[in-house]
Amino acid sequence: LTSQLSLYRVLLMGAPGVGKSALARQFMTSEYKGTYETNTPEIIEPERNVNVLLDGKESTLHFLDEEQHPNFEAEDLPIDAYVVIFSVSDSTSYNEALNSIRTLREVYRINKAIILVGNKIDLARQRRVAKHDALKIAKKYDCRYTETSAALNHHVDELLVGILSQIREQVSPS
Numbered sequence: 001l002t003s004q005l006s007l008y009r010v011l012l013m014g015a016p017g018v019g020k021s022a023l024a025r026q027f028m029t030s031e032y033k034g035t036y037e038t039n040t041p042e043i044i045e046p047e048r049n050v051n052v053l054l055d056g057k058e059s060t061l062h063f064l065d066e067e068q069h070p071n072f073e074a075e076d077l078p079i080d081a082y083v084v085i086f087s088v089s090d091s092t093s094y095n096e097a098l099n100s101i102r103t104l105r106e107v108y109r110i111n112k113a114i115i116l117v118g119n120k121i122d123l124a125r126q127r128r129v130a131k132h133d134a135l136k137i138a139k140k141y142d143c144r145y146t147e148t149s150a151a152l153n154h155h156v157d158e159l160l161v162g163i164l165s166q167i168r169e170q171v172s173p174s
């Protein structure tokens, strides 16, 4: 018996240094990773895939990095969710994240899931971005907001499962 696994493409966006690579590395070693091998020959970078179990069903998330896909909006394959990351210790990276979200929603008219992520919350004393500001912006642009520390692997599994849950809500809204 073979079951068809759903595969979704997720774009990690954010200024250099916010922790995109660090988050991707943590996703790849997540406890939520499924145990089954996927057989999806069209995906040529298996090391960028994570199988995630949610509600007893497994899906594959394929992670792309904006730095390797600067022209993602012109690519043929669709993107199922956008993860827009900033560092809570860097207000410039926050402003860049806001610009990205605004561009996705208002210029590209994308109505897919967007998750705003404030990373590096372990740097509590260097925090420059208030949680309530980020929440307000997320609400305005119909995004989820979550805070993580890729360094401490804090809330990273929750983010991973949250991405899949958001995608599934879009695919089959209840």
Ligand code: GDP
Residues within 6 Å of the ligand: 014, 015, 016, 017, 018, 019, 020, 021, 022, 023, 119, 120, 121, 122, 123, 148, 149, 150, 151, 152
């Ligand atoms: P990218 O350019 O967005 O891919 O960012 P990287 O993943 O390369 O991270 C940039 C730097 O920030 C590296 O030195 C990481 O170790 C560090 N970093 C990433 N995530 C965190 C975090 O949650 N907390 C702290 N303190 N440092 C982090």
Ligand code: MG
Residues within 6 Å of the ligand: 020, 021, 022, 067
């Ligand atoms: Mg990187």
